[in-house]
Amino acid sequence: MASLSFSSLALPPSQSRKVLASAPYNGALKPIVVRGDPPTFVSAPGRRIVAVGDLHGDLAKARCALETAGVLSSDGQDLWTGGETVLIQLGDILDRGEDEIAILSLLRSLDVQANVVGGAVFQVNGNHETMNVEGDFRYVDPGAFDECIDFLEHLDGHGYNWEEAFVSWISVSESWKEDRRKSQSGWGPWQLLKRQKGVLARSTLLRPGGPLARELSRHGVAIKVEDWLFCHGGLLPHHVAYGVERLNKEVSCWMRGGSGEDIDDLEIPFLATRGYDSVVWNRLYSREPADMSFRKQQICSVAEETLGSLDAKAIVVGHTPQPSGANSKCNEKIWCIDVGMSSGVFNSRPEVLEIVDNRARILRSSADSFAGLEAVDYI
Template identity: 70%
Template sequence: MASLSLNSSPLPHPSQPQKLTETTLLRGGLKPIVVSGSPPTFVSAPGRRIVAVGDLHGDLAKARSALEMAGVLSSDGQNIWTGGETVLIQLGDILDRGEDEIAILSLLQSLNMQAKTEGGAVFQVNGNHETMNVEGDFRYVEPGAFDECLDFIGYLNNCENNWGEAFVGWVGVSERWKEDRMLSESYWGPWRLMKRQKGVIARSTLLRPGGPLACELAKHAVVLKVNDWVFCHGGLLPHHVAHGIERMNREVSDWMRGLNDQSGGPEIPFIATRGYDSVVWNRLYSRDTEDLEDYQSRQICAILEETLQAVGAKAMVVGHTPQTAGVNCKYNCSIWRIDVGMSSGVLNSRPEVLEIIDNKARVIRSRRDIIGELQAVDYT
């Protein structure tokens, strides 16, 4: 398993695994971030501040608000990374229920490129809505999201099919394309069904296994371990660890990139993407403990402890299940649940993010929230 440094890497082709190269000590005196696995699975980020953001579901305004609150995005609308050597982790479910999905993916890619030059990093973890879309399950796609796919393909054509330029640049032009589209709605009125069909075709082209946007998603893990913390969308279980998290990440990535199995078809990695106990669907750790019997809580706590011990982590961070009470921790704060349903397509709640510094975790609930509103938990 090769180890590679994150700081100073060229923009990879969307269909290829991420390649990283070694660098010297950073200007802040911190050692380089070292990543193992392709897609990234194990990350050593010595001395870094870590911030984790939950489900965004196509709401660009809420995504910006959360990132500004986390201190990693400028508040002037210029899409500038302000996090320095911070490591930002987004927990998946960027797709569905909102209209600006590709714009959010574009913003995160732009921030990642900027962060690398500062000694920081941006990581994304795929959720169940990413895997659903690659499977062609568009049940939760908003009409405006189909339109965004169609607009983006038009912009890609304008960029002479230069994927890297189009993908990173989309967040800066998407609003204008949306405004132009809205102005043309009166023209499209009688042909709305035809336009919607074109939008479905555009989305399928982008997100089918081997499609360019699916290949972007393939660069991201379903399980990511950063220092002593493990991040995933739904929840990691002992049998996932026994299967091998690097192997599981690679299997999902290969499927998204359209690599064929021996039978000639794309093999869907069920252990990660299908079923109630798969990594992206599991809600075991996110259940309301008030609805559980004492013996059930003890069983869940034991499963969580076994999982963390097996993967060598002190705590796990998950999204997937909206927490109406906000970001919270359970089971002796071995699990943090950070999906607050912030998207207007879910609960339209105020953004919250989790911050981890020196293995102490706290919740940030506002831009003024310099001292956490929830107790800081020390894992050292």
């Protein structure tokens, strides 16, 4: 296995995207303009917007969802087919599945491809990303620990060139997994040693300042694209009063390991990442209240206040699996799109949200084979 020395790991750069440099593919649309580092406010005039909810380490379902969204080729080549589309993924890529880094690599590869033709891929971090950066590995699939070991060896093979190794991981991860399975031993002491290596590898990658934590630091916890807000749990009025861009910067700084401070002394951004009403944890918008009539009115009022303060039309959230599928509430001001598609959750059929000309609809893959497509009319 590759050396796990922190000092030997090349760290991914913290990149600020103000204007996506490439001209639009057909020349008809204005360039995408991004404000904030991580991206917080995005102007993407005329673009089709698609949003994908929680993926939880399930690469097959992630690919199916992206194909359903019309942004990923179906030929196994992992090519961007979305043109000038803007894709937003709502976090919780980590935990419950074994292909987490592969999904992150796929999304980064698609972003690189999309930028060339006037599109873009944005992500927000969810509670499972922040938990892992804190060192909370309770929900990690055993295969995900193995992927961390494999990826560190892959990184070593690329001379610790992060960009090269990370973007290329999606193209080789499945062969690494297959090789690992062929060489697995059932010998008890070996399994214990492998688990220890897996925990150490994951800690190396994901602790604040670690290379994968720095990769996650490229993304905030909330983003506004045109008139639509996107976050994992939910933005509330006191988050907006504190400052969405400020929240994103604080989370990013924490994930990067601060600016020279002792990592062990870094403060975790509480308002964004901890507590029942934090941005990544709160379920106000996504959980059905017990007292429907009274509580629903309150929830809609909170959503309207939040949206009004940011001049937004609607908020899109993940975090809480919706047993009946993606849905909207409060006169389409709230959209809940976590359908528990991962095999580690509900193993349900993928669904995505499509927004065209400020009108939204749900796109659903076929129930059984996931090869077909259903669309609910725009509302």
